[in-house]
Amino acid sequence: MKEITIVEFTSNLGLKEPQTGKEPGVNRLPDWLWKHNLHKAITPKNIVRLDPPRYSNIKDPQTTILNADSLVTYAREQAYLINNLISANKFPFVLGGDCSILLGTAMALKQKGNYGLFYLDGHTDFMDVSLSETGGTGGMIASIVTGNGHEKLTNILNLSPYIKEENLWCVGNREYDDEYENEIRKSSAVYLSLKELRKQGIKNSVQSFLLEVESKKLDGFWLHIDVDVLNDSVMPCVDSRTPDGLTYDEFNELTSYLFQSQKLSGLEITILDPDLDQTGEYTKEFVANITSTFNQNFNN
Template identity: 55%
Template sequence: MNNNKITILEFPSNLGLKKTDFETEPGVKKLPDWLNKHSFHEQIKPELVFRLEPPEYSMDFDNESSVRNADKIIEYAVAQSKLTSEQLEKDSFKIIIGGDCSILIGSAIALKQKGNFGLFYLDGHTDYILPEISQTGGVGGMVLAIATGLGHKKLTNILNQKPYFEEKYVFCVGNREYDKEYVRPILESEINYFDLKRLRKNGLTKTVNQFLELVRKNNLDGFFIHLDVDVLNDTIMPAVDSREIDGLTYKEFSELLIPLFSSKNAVGIEITILDPKLDTDGKYTIEFIKNFIEILEYGKSCTYST
């Protein structure tokens, strides 16, 4: 982080998810207000807070791209990128609150327009698949593929910015969905891929340092962090739409994030997928906020040259 100034951007979109039979629409759109209710904003003390409301939720299937809500997601991503671009010109660390993972597209476009950035993709899934593998047709489950140029040009080349991130400058970290067909696309890509098993074998600190060295060596303009809370262990964060056994402990979580927050090249982080409807008493949210704030504060107090 360049300094201690923080801007919060709220993008409460759930357009990238397919709703279940038991809900009107996915509850992740309530995440910004839910975090605010539990004193996240108060503790962060942002200089500025911006909010961009998404188009109305639907389950529309787009035959051209074979995903749901494609046109609405594109419309929202363009609006997101405009707001984010304006804030990237200002000297502050951006905390972006979703929403589902599809909000990455707007952030990615804004970053591409500004320069060449790395991406540390911290997620319990790869989100690197094509629609034919998806069981839902939701963009949230294939957004890393879209952000790196894999998929229909309608989504991968918005505003002629394809690819939003170059694969070789992306670290995908924490996946624990090990199905062979699911992971095959990312294994065939240039993405630096560390599923949970490989991450622990390689060492968490070593993995982060390898990413920071990649950013330094290639003289990138900075890097962005994607945080899907389902990367956390299911026992400490079950309030997500696609649960998997195991996951990062808060100790491991801090080991990854502190060096990232400490780097002068970190431009921001987005937080996605925590569903308030799955944490009605706020138990898991409160513990997440407590740990996130502690990690952020410690990272701000450190100085990494990369």
């Protein structure tokens, strides 16, 4: 069994300000999860933290993206850290932050070989920058890591694409809007909206993904978990709320199959904002579910 290292990427660089002059609170998520006993339940061998450059709400003129230069600087440091962990056969259990933390990890995966990405999220995050009103990379990061967009972000260290588009599985979106969904539909990624996931069945869907990882002889796969994939009634403390979402039963079933796979190289948890869960009730429930499912299934 691989040794687990909890990695704390305390970044909010990929999000817009929720209100003028106020930074998004997701950068405090690792400490918040510590407070609610995630670290204790996972029992990692080590805990490492990498803080990002300072947040700014000004768009980069070259790319029209918020914090573009800072994201590049941070991604290079993240990639170095994740690369070292994977090289040492450790399992990175990454706590964000917003979804832009995937950038450095995806670079590290490219440096290590050819990897798949299971992108479990209530949104596709496959938006073209021209469709983004905010300029936040959080909403376009799945597209960026598969090589789409300005090369300042897509081709750091000449590694583009970090993940091949056809090795991306985008699962759980429930923002049903043609203009939004067409971006992922016209790509070569596999797209399973929440409706489609339920229609095909969770077990069938995940088994199809795992079979593809094997048949393509991928070196492994990364699991991205944006907590907004969960039902809004059990996880409302996110920056972009949408009705419906996975129940904990569905979420636990889905993640259990992925946690069991020997090909799982690491995972990340993003977007839960402590500012939006003052009492911690939603966080407690999330920690109880994910830690128990992980501990029961990881490399067993």
